[in-house]
Amino acid sequence: MRILLVEDTEDVGEAIVARFERIGHTVDWEKNGAMADEVLEVQAYDLLILDVNLPALDGFTILKRLRQRKSKTPVLVLTARSQVDDRVDALDLGADDYLVKPFDYRELEARARALLRRSAGESTNQLVCGQVTIDRGSRAVAINGTPIDLTRRELTLLEILAARPGRIFGKDELVDQLFGFDDEPSPNAVEQYVARLRKKLAGSGAEIRTLRGLGYQIVCP
């Protein structure tokens, strides 16, 4: 997939490019903020890895302009500044994730993979987790190519979780997304849907975990 890296530190940039190219992605590397902004105006990417401190135009401005153009490209912000303020700023401006420098490259890869998976899901309308494929267009789910039956709510739940594997979704958050105004929402119902979904996905490699007090996450092998 195509990634744009905007990073002015030579060492860091080189390592990121090498790492992502090794796992089969195409990486464009811009060191100048203004140049990156121009590139983003004409070229679509599956993921933008964005440093905050940049020459000519800072990362936050690039991010803001990108979102103003209604681009849905996932953005992972890298920052070396005081974590707290940058984190809040970045998320407010529409970043999807952030990492504080110096970071662990395995963590960077894990986060990028999660974002790329979502990107792929958006473009092909297909989410993959283990042997499970979810076709969002036809709303069909298959394990190893064999279609399985899911109710409307089970499918929605699976879509939410599989769009961001590893992310922990709170029960309240799921209730909000699963139930409309007409329904009688209840956290217990969420538990039942998760239990049923888990049973139907057994042996597929995709695992829905319950984190007591926190919520649910899907883990793809």
Add this chain to the structure above:
Amino acid sequence: MIRPGRSLYSRIILVIALVFGVGSVILGTAAWFYARLAADDAYDRLLVGAALQIAESIYAQEGTISVDPPVSAFETLSLSANDRIFYKVLDPHGAVLTGYDDLAAASANTGSHEPLISDGEYRGFPVRVAVVGRLVSDPVAPGWAHVVVAQTREARIILARDLTLKALLLVFAMTGLAFMGVLFAVRRALEPLTRVERELRSRDPKDLTPLDVEIPREIQTLVSTINRFMDRLSGRIALMQRFIADAAHQIRTPLAGLASQVDLLTEETQPGRREHQLSRVRERTAELGRLTNQLLSHAMIIHRAEVAEFETIDLTALARQTLINAVPLSLDRDVDLAFDDPPEPVLMRGDGVSLREALSNLIHNALKHGAKTRLEVRVFAEDDAAVIEVIDDGPGIPASEWQRVREPFHTQSATGSGLGLAIAGDVVRAHGGELRFRERSEDGFAVILRFKRQHEAPELRTGGDAS
């Protein structure tokens, strides 16, 4: 911030001057009063003497009472040159024998030999009047004849003024002396302060030993407060110096290791050993990164402890969000995460940023050194305390180490900087809470943060991030 107040010296001088001023006025008035009494006393004797002399010269002859005032009587009175004298003599019937008959007879009849003295006024002048009676034993007209002598007050006033002035001179001389004495005493009394000031000014800036000057009892508290303050300051500085020394050591050691491993790498040709050296480089780098983050976080915590405003925080929401954020996606072990929250929100007053930092440090520690398969965060309220427990099923920290691990850079392990618990400890201290441990049991090993709980909140602000 020192606000310049009025000088101690001028304050004392002002009060003393005021006391002396009022004192002089009172003393002057008293002197004037007594001087008048004395002057009256002196001149009254002369007046009465003259009146008696005139009275002596009253005689009765065949029913006729006559008087022949002797010259000497008026001579006595003429001692006061500027004063005028008026007199009259009355026979026992009250008829004027001689003298000014319009001279008021004061109290006409004394009926005794005792002279009567009073103040009066005659022809517009204030006068002193003496009345003396004389028993006329004439068979025809027996009874008391009276002599009235009045004298203006000029000489008396001059004498009284003279006496007052002399008394005032004494008062002023004494006041002056006392004032000078006070000035001197005040200067002497303030001297120890100047001495303390000189001692402090001439000191080496690094010298924070207690002041050793001889001082009076009155400023002993001040000086011992200064000494205590310097003691605290020197304690802080010593702590800081040790922290810097430790930090320098902690930064240089992995840096040196890094440099050596990189150096080895450039020479190494054997692939197996290269792999080993590379993993060392990776380890050292991760260690340095974590250490830098912790040092900065520690500095931020110390800064926030002084400036951050406390707000009402929902500890449950804050802890849940911190736990979600603190667990890396790339965690290579399967650790069961759990969050145990109470049915009711647990509220406290605090700084959300610091609290998040403290908790995420504990969670990182647990993931790094502790948790084999389980990490649990519990939030609950206990009487007046808001409590967070971070529990893992790792080996825990032995009780003998509990005190030491709170200090910065306690650990000698290769992977940790040992700042995590120190950061948590600082945050807890800034919130007036405490950091505790609970020994390993079936439940696991627990690090416990206890804060003061807030029971009711007018407005609720969650400390958690909306991420």
